[in-house]
Amino acid sequence: MTTTSPITSPSSPTSAVTAAQNGTGTKAPSALSSDFETFLTMLTVQMKNQDPLNPIESADFAVQLATFSGVEQQVKTNDLLTALSGQTGLGGLSELAGWVGMQARAEAPSYFDGATPVDLAPAARSGADAAVLVVTDSTGRQVAQKPISPALDSYAWDGTNDAGQLLGAGQYSFALQSYASGSLIGTDPVAAYTRVTEVQSGADGALLTLQGGATIAAGTVSALREN
Numbered sequence: 001m002t003t004t005s006p007i008t009s010p011s012s013p014t015s016a017v018t019a020a021q022n023g024t025g026t027k028a029p030s031a032l033s034s035d036f037e038t039f040l041t042m043l044t045v046q047m048k049n050q051d052p053l054n055p056i057e058s059a060d061f062a063v064q065l066a067t068f069s070g071v072e073q074q075v076k077t078n079d080l081l082t083a084l085s086g087q088t089g090l091g092g093l094s095e096l097a098g099w100v101g102m103q104a105r106a107e108a109p110s111y112f113d114g115a116t117p118v119d120l121a122p123a124a125r126s127g128a129d130a131a132v133l134v135v136t137d138s139t140g141r142q143v144a145q146k147p148i149s150p151a152l153d154s155y156a157w158d159g160t161n162d163a164g165q166l167l168g169a170g171q172y173s174f175a176l177q178s179y180a181s182g183s184l185i186g187t188d189p190v191a192a193y194t195r196v197t198e199v200q201s202g203a204d205g206a207l208l209t210l211q212g213g214a215t216i217a218a219g220t221v222s223a224l225r226e227n
Contacts, residue, residue: 043064096199096206096208096218097199099196099199099208099218099224100196100197100198100199101195101196101227102195102196102224102225102226102227103119103193103194103195103196103224103225103226103227104193104194104195104196104208104210104216104221104223104224105121105191105192105193105221105222105223105224105225106191106192106194106210106216106220106221106222107189107190107191107192107220108173108192108194108210108214108216108220109138109171109172109173109192109194109210109212109214110171110172110173110174110192110193110194110210110212110214111169111170111171111172111194111195111210111211111212111214112157112159112167112169112170112171112172113169114159114166114167114168114169115159117156117157117158117159118156118157118159118172118192118193118194119154119155119156119192119193120133120154120155120156120157120174120190120191120192120193121153121154121155121190121191121192121193121222121223122148122152122153122154122155122174122176122190123153123176123188123190124150124151124152124176124178125178125185125186125188127180127185128150128178128179128180128185129150129179129180129181130147130150130178130179130180130182131147131148131149131150131152131176131177131178131179132145132146132147132148132176132177132179133145133146133147133148133155133157133174133175133176133190134174134175134176134177134187135157135161135172135173135174136172136173136174136175137167137170137171137172138170138171138172143161143167143172144157144160144161144162144167145162150178157172157174170212171212171213171214173189174189174190174192175187175188175189175190176188176189176190191222191223193223193225194210194211194212194214195210195211195227196208196209196210196211197209197210197211199218202217204217205217205218205219206218208221
């Protein structure tokens with residue numbers, strides 16, 4: 001008697017499900033949920049062409065069906081989570097929209113308009129008996145060194161260099177050198193106030209664009225105030 005061997009080609013349901021689980025299938029995950037009808041057709045073909053002397057156990061069909069259904073459900077769940085994530089991100093942006101126009105304090109380059117002093121929040125290291133504010137321009141060139149009291153927690157930089165000359169408008173960065181008994185014990189960035197001009201969504205969360213073009217993560221802002 002002529003017998004027909006079971007389907008064992010890579011296009012069988014078992015292979016298709018395995019490929020989908022391993023990420024090696026040719027169909028994108030978004031298309032997987034639309035293939036259920038195809039799966040049922042393939043399953044029917046497999047049943048028709050099984051070896052009558054060695055039929056496939058019904059439990060095997062149940063496992064294939066359950067596996068495909070599980071993958072399909074996972075795809076739908078991932079799509080739902082992606083949609084919820086997008087909605088959450090938009091909600092966060094709407095909450096941060098009120099920051100636009102305010103001044104944010106962060107350890108980032110601050111914009112000097114050529115006239116208005118830049119408010120800083122220096123923090124000398126513990127044990128320091130002297131401190132020096134170091135100012136660099138957008139190219140990284142040092143343009144000023146200002147001795148200040150290590151006890152200060154706020155300082156307004158007037159935009160002048162060591163010679164007292166007013167510097168041009170642009171972005172400037174600030175660092176504080178802490179000294180104890182004449183020895184440098186550490187150099188730390190200094191937070192500065194800069195006006196927020198835009199809020200945007202980033203891969204790791206909301207981003208703020210500051211006046212002058214610097215971009216920072218919203219989570220790095222340590223204080224906000226009216227402009």
